[in-house]
Amino acid sequence: MDLDQMAYRCPKAEVVETVRLEGYRLTFAAAGSGLATIFPEEGSHVDGVLWSLTGDCEKSLDLYEGYPDFYDKQEITVKNKGGREIKAIVYIMTKDYMQNFNPPGRSYLTGILKGCRQNQIPTEPILKAARKPPVPGQTQKSQPKKRKAGQER
Numbered sequence: 175m176d177l178d179q180m181a182y183r184c185p186k187a188e189v190v191e192t193v194r195l196e197g198y199r200l201t202f203a204a205a206g207s208g209l210a211t212i213f214p215e216e217g218s219h220v221d222g223v224l225w226s227l228t229g230d231c232e233k234s235l236d237l238y239e240g241y242p243d244f245y246d247k248q249e250i251t252v253k254n255k256g257g258r259e260i261k262a263i264v265y266i267m268t269k270d271y272m273q274n275f276n277p278p279g280r281s282y283l284t285g286i287l288k289g290c291r292q293n294q295i296p297t298e299p300i301l302k303a304a305r306k307p308p309v310p311g312q313t314q315k316s317q318p319k320k321r322k323a324g325q326e327r
Contacts, residue, residue, distance in 0.1 A: 175223045175289025180188055184231035190224040192293055193252035193260065200303040203272045204244075207279035208304075210286065211245070211267035221295045224252060224262055239265045277304050 182186050199218035203210025208280070212220055227235070229301050239245040245265040281305060290297045 175293055175295065176285045177289065177292045179289075180225070184225075184227060184234050186228045187231045188226045189293070190226050191254050192295060193224045193262070194256050195220045195222065195250060195252050195264070198250075199306075201275065201306065202300065202304055203267055203275055205271075206276065208276035209278065209282070209283060210303075211263065211272060213266075213272070220270065221291070221299070222252075222261065223293050223295075224254075231300060235265070239255060241265065242268075244268060244271055263287045269286060275306075 177189070195212070196219050197214055197216060198212040198220050199215040200210060200212055200220050203211055225231075235241075236247075241247060244267065246268050247263050249267055250262055250264050251259050253259055283300070286300055287297050289295075290300060
């Protein structure tokens, strides 16, 4: 969503409008610092930016996103503010990498939040996703269980 990052990666890409993807939730996964991805979840939504891309832009994004190994591309339907449905392509992390919930690194998260502000998209859902427990089927690094005072080991 960061306009400056997209201008660098895909100079001919143009913002079309902000859109909403219903029935999906944002999460952060992969080893190390988490990277953004989405997964189906009834009752949830993800707000984002719809871009118009040239073929060269798409090839550039494919390389940047690690397509088809790290992220796959799927056709989805988003809605604009007027409720019109639009077919779009989205990058979704492959199952091999979506095994562990990991919060995003500070600079990565800052870039996403910057893109939200540039496109008038609320930042709170992003911050919430950065703290939210793993998605179904994911694992999280185990933390030692805290015991109450006087509880035996």
